[in-house]
Ligand SMILES: Nc1ncnc2c1ncn2[C@@H]1O[C@H](COP(=O)(O)OP(=O)(O)O)[C@@H](O)[C@H]1O
């Protein structure tokens with residue numbers, strides 16, 4: 488298994504324009520499954536293509552294992568076919584006139600692998616993606632999900648050290664996406680490759696990855712395990728991207744080593760966070776809609792008064808929009824809460840809500856969250 492070491496990688500497409508990737512440093516451990524996550528245009532594909540050898544970096548260096556594969560300052564550029572990488576694209580990029588076998592065998596034929604060995608390797612690759620027996624089928628006769636599995640088999644048939652994926656699930660419907668996700672993770676585990684995966688979908692990233700890099704404008708915003716990223720974003724940009732529907736301006740009221748109190752702006756109510764405040768004064772407070780409770784879950788939770796402005800029944804849950812002294816707060820009330828508390832809030836009703844301190848994240852407010860480009864648009868509530 489091989490590591491990937493990216494040092495101060497910069498890629499500028501157009502002289503004078505902002506770089507697509509800006510002095511990016513990144514180490515991927517041998518055998519790790521690492522995801523680059525971020526909104527469209529933040530430089531994910533460019534980073535991946537620089538590793539694959541499909542783009543030449545403007546500055547910086549990339550190593551796979553001990554081998555320097557790209558370093559413009561030293562005139563080093565190893566061509567894609569000599570990097571030991573397999574790549575899966577969003578568009579399957581198959582040869583439509585060829586059979587399944589022809590497509591998967593192609594990279595081995597290019598590498599002048601002996602015929603008998605090609606046969607064995609293609610059989611193995613197709614079995615691993617659940618397409619055993621489809622060798623002679625024409626790829627254009629296959630469904631989208633099957634075509635993407637052919638592309639996955641082709642990318643791994645040469646047993647690359649590194650697998651690269653660029654939004655491979657984007658053209659599949661929801662059900663196929665789950666199945667393909669399992670194929671990708673099982674190929675990673677069983678072949679022991681090092682994998683770098685690109686997506687703008689936070690749920691996909693969380694489900695697949697050992698570690699996630701959140702990117703913004705060519706730079707890294709946060710590097711963390713999926714769990715830490717999901718529960719403890721470090722900036723309003725990341726909080727927004729990871730699906731915190733509520734990010735509100737607030738002021739620190741009191742600080743302690745292991746908690747703090749913050750007051751929502753223009754609001755008499757204070758909330759308690761189970762984390763220290765990152766600064767004095769102006770901050771942002773973030774919490775998820777599904778963490779809003781309508782009965783006090785524990786003694787440390789502080790009450791916030793609000794008025795219901797919108798209630799939408801989604802069957803499995805009730806989505807509420809609340810007004811808190813001019814701030815919009817979104818809440819998702821699940822069936823259990825609805826039933827156990829016989830809640831039936833209507834627009835105009837006054838309500839009191841609570842958020843557990845460990846669900847209240849306090850963030851520096853200088854990076855404005857308005858331009859964060861909310862990935863998962865929250866309709867309805
Ligand atoms: N071939 C190209 N020529 C010029 N600009 C490009 C090219 N590819 C990407 N860009 C620009 O580089 C930036 C990063 O793009 P990209 O790496 O594709 O982002 P992502 O994959 O995160 O959506 C964007 O501003 C994009 O418009």
Ligand SMILES: [Mg+2]
Nearest residue numbers: 528531532533
């Ligand atoms: Mg892209």
